[in-house]
Amino acid sequence: MKTVRIDYFFELFEKNSIPKLFSKVHDPKNEKTIENPDFNKGTIDNAVNSVFFVPDYLQPVLGSDSYTIKKIEQFFKGYAIVLDGHDSADAYVKHRFRSNAKGIRRRIKRLEACFQISYQTFYGNIEKEQYDFFMDSLEKMLIRRFKQRNDTSQSLLRWEYYKNLYFSLINEKKASMLVIFDRNQPILVSLNHHFHGRLFSAISSYDIDYGKYSLGSVEIYKKLDWCLANDHVSYEMGMGDLSYKREWSNHIYNFEHQIIYPKGSVLASIKGNIEFLKATIKEFIFKIAYVRYKNYKAKRKKNPILSIKSEVSPIEAINNVPDGVQIDFNKEQYTFLRKTVYDFLYAAIENVSNVSVLQLNKQEHSFLIIGKSKMQHVVFENVPDKIDNLNSV
Incomplete structure (x- = not known):
């Protein structure tokens, strides 16, 4: 007797289909059902089905009472916005x-x-x-x-x-x-x-x-x-505990792992219970391993890839503008400037069409960002070599 593994969430959302094992999907939140056009009534699936990532608000419904179902709550939670x-x-x-x-x-x-x-x-x-x-x-x-x-x-x-x-x-x-x-x-x-x-x-x-x-x-x-x-009716964010999901979601739900096998078969019962035990142990181990994994990820994020460093002066009103050469910060050789310019726009509430950039000192990579009424001085430390090799600004 074979074991069939079904990623239920993947089947619904990425394949846009309901697994053939189920006659319909039931949403207990609004008491609505979605019929499965591929369900063959009267057919009994003789496999042991290991169905995982089943969200609690899209419950699969078997078309027969000839099956035993065993359920394990999974570690990951899901996040959704219900728009009712x-x-x-x-x-x-x-x-x-x-x-x-x-x-x-x-x-x-x-x-x-x-x-x-x-x-x-x-x-x-x-x-x-x-x-x-x-x-x-x-x-x-x-x-x-x-x-x-x-x-x-x-x-x-x-x-x-x-x-x-x-x-x-x-x-x-x-x-x-x-x-x-x-x-x-x-x-x-x-x-x-x-x-x-x-x-x-x-x-x-x-x-x-x-x-x-x-x-x-x-x-x-x-x-x-x-x-x-x-x-x-809903905006689904899937699994993964991220802060923006917690902030936006009004339905934080559990996933289930369901082991489904036909009744009346000794072999199916043995294999089904073995599969249930394996899934239970796997969830237990995963919970322990995930904490270590999160700690590992946190350490990696403390050591980000080295980026260009800059010293940014406070934004001030335009008064005396020093001499400099106007540059086009949209050109490829000045891409390192874009984020700093866009941050200036955000803080000064300026439109990009009203902003210009002067290069004050090529050797020191010193620039002045000038808006309609405000300006900001910025000096970059570790600019890519190609800016130093330009023949002209």
Whole structure:
């Protein structure tokens, strides 16, 4: 008798299907069910099924009482935003964050005040050229972000698989892509799966030069608005205990591991109980190992990849501007300047179109950022060698 292992969460959200073993999926929160078109009534599965990552609000229903079910609560918790009773992202933010709701909206307004921002969600229609450009942008963002974190991206390890996957899914309305633009340049790309009116946020990243602007919060806000405008009932964040998930979620739930096997078979009972024991021991060991893993990750983050160091002076009113050479900080050789300029925009509430940068001293890498009414002096210490080798500024 074979043992079949089923990642239930993956089947629902990434494959957009219900495993054939189950007749339907039941949502106890709103008493709704989703029928399984692939279920073959009257057929008994003679395998031992090990079904893991079963969320408590999307319970699988067997089409027969001819099975024994044994359940193990899994270590990881899941995080979701249930949208019942809310008609806009703003309404949800007010309800969820109370007195801090203004801070969420202020981040969006600050981003839009400093840059020429636009938003687009692709769901059911995307051109291949567009898709390739956005996926290449997302890949570059992930590489920079995880290098900054001194961490490994699991998405990048399977990047070719994901790049080949999402184009058809988006055009079939089984997935979507949110892109946030500064002018025509993507600064955030997010890939999402869809299962019967439930959005699952799968892979996202942003341009770290815009780190001051809390693009993660902007992303969630915009996707919530999209969900409500497109008859979606929940925004699923999946497993993983991260602070932003705890802050935004109104439904923190448990995952179950279910061992399912046919009644009346001695062999099935023996194999089913062995599988149950193995899953129980695995969860116990994982809980112990995970604490050590978290401690290891914390130590790695204390030793981030060396970045360019700078000494930034306080922002002050424009008075006497020293002599210098104006440079285009958007050019490749000045990319190290972008984050500092964008941080200045955030603090001074200036629009990027009103800002210029002067290079005061080439040897000391001294620059002056000048807005409409404010300016800031910055000196870089470990600038890449190529800036020193430029023949002209």
